[in-house]
Amino acid sequence: NYMLTQPHSVSGSPGKTVSISCTRSSGSIASNYVHWYQQRPGSAPATVIYEDNQRPSGVPARFSGSIDSSSNSASLTISGLKTEDEADYYCQSYHGSSRGVIFGGGTKLTVL
Amino acid sequence: QITLKESGPTLVKPTQTLTLTCTFSGFSLSTGGVGVGWIRQPPGKALEWLGLIYWDDDKRYSPSLKSRLTITKDTSKNQVVLTMTNMDPVDTATYFCAHLSRTTDFDSWGQGTLVTVSS
Numbered sequence: 001n002y003m004l005t006q007p008h009s010v011s012g013s014p015g016k017t018v019s020i021s022c023t024r025s026s027g028s029i030a031s032n033y034v035h036w037y038q039q040r041p042g043s044a045p046a047t048v049i050y051e052d053n054q055r056p057s058g059v060p061a062r063f064s065g066s067i068d069s070s071s072n073s074a075s076l077t078i079s080g081l082k083t084e085d086e087a088d089y090y091c092q093s094y095h096g097s098s099r100g101v102i103f104g105g106g107t108k109l110t111v112l
Numbered sequence: 113q114i115t116l117k118e119s120g121p122t123l124v125k126p127t128q129t130l131t132l133t134c135t136f137s138g139f140s141l142s143t144g145g146v147g148v149g150w151i152r153q154p155p156g157k158a159l160e161w162l163g164l165i166y167w168d169d170d171k172r173y174s175p176s177l178k179s180r181l182t183i184t185k186d187t188s189k190n191q192v193v194l195t196m197t198n199m200d201p202v203d204t205a206t207y208f209c210a211h212l213s214r215t216t217d218f219d220s221w222g223q224g225t226l227v228t229v230s231s
Contacts, residue, residue, distance in 0.1 A: 001175060019229065035217035037159075044208055044221035051215050090159055094216035099172045101149065101161040 002026045004034075004091050004104035011110040012081045020107045022091035023073040024105060030067055032093045036073035038108075039088045048089075077108070086111045114138035116209050116222035123228050124199050129168075130227060134192040134209030138220075141167055141187050148192045153224070160205075164212060165192055172199040199229045204225035223228065 012018035022034060034052050037045035043087040047056050049065035052074065062082075067074045078085055091104040120132035139146055150162040163173040165183045173181045182195040190203075192209060206226045210218035 033216055035215075037218075039159075044210075044224055045218070046221070047217050047219055050213075050217040050219075054215070056219070092161075092217065094212075096216075098172065099164065099166065100174075101164065102161045103151075105160055106158040 006104040006107045009108045017079040020078045029072045035092045036076045037090045115219040118222045118225040124207040130196045132194045150194045151208045201229045204229045
């Protein structure tokens with residue numbers, strides 16, 4: 001099994017752009033899709049990016065996802081930061097061969 | 113529209129067995145490709161995947177908790193049941209059930225239920 005490592009926290013000012021990384025400890029990041037969730041306090045998580053870079057309907061285009069094989073990591077980028085983006089963000093991968101799931105440790109985004 | 117809701121005790125004693133039920137609507141667990149997962153979140157901490165049950169009754173568990181977990185389904189009642197044995201105060205958490213989509217993300221979640229383990 002592998003781990004997904006996220007920074008504990010990131011911050012940015014309204015209108016700016018921030019990125020949150022999700023680094024896979026072993027095996028290729030491209031081997032399994034990465035999904036991203038936003039979780040506001042007191043609420044259940046909600047998908048903001050699925051299959052590395054796809055946005056569910058209703059998620060603003062300010063949210064984008066990518067993978068970088070050179071760093072073996074996935075990234076969630078939020079542009080045009082808004083105060084409402086302040087939340088915890090989690091990456092998740094699904095392992096097809098084992099039919100299991102792995103979550104990253106989560107990143108707290110603060111919009112200053 | 114998919115909805116899920118967790119139900120069960122809010123307080124259990126150490127060493128007891130926890131049983132939680134996830135009641136869902138908007139999909140059938142007899143449809144190919146469908147899964148329901150359990151995820152927990154201790155207060156102030158990260159999400160932790162516990163396990164999954166699939167339409168074909170295959171069950172997968174977190175390796176670290178596998179010996180304590182059992183997930184079953186009742187397709188006719190649209191319910192999935194999580195059983196966790198030998199509860200400990202460190203198991204205090206909000207427990208979520210969620211629908212695993214065909215794109216392998218959890219696209220719908222229950223509201224979660226807080227379970228406290230204390231004597």
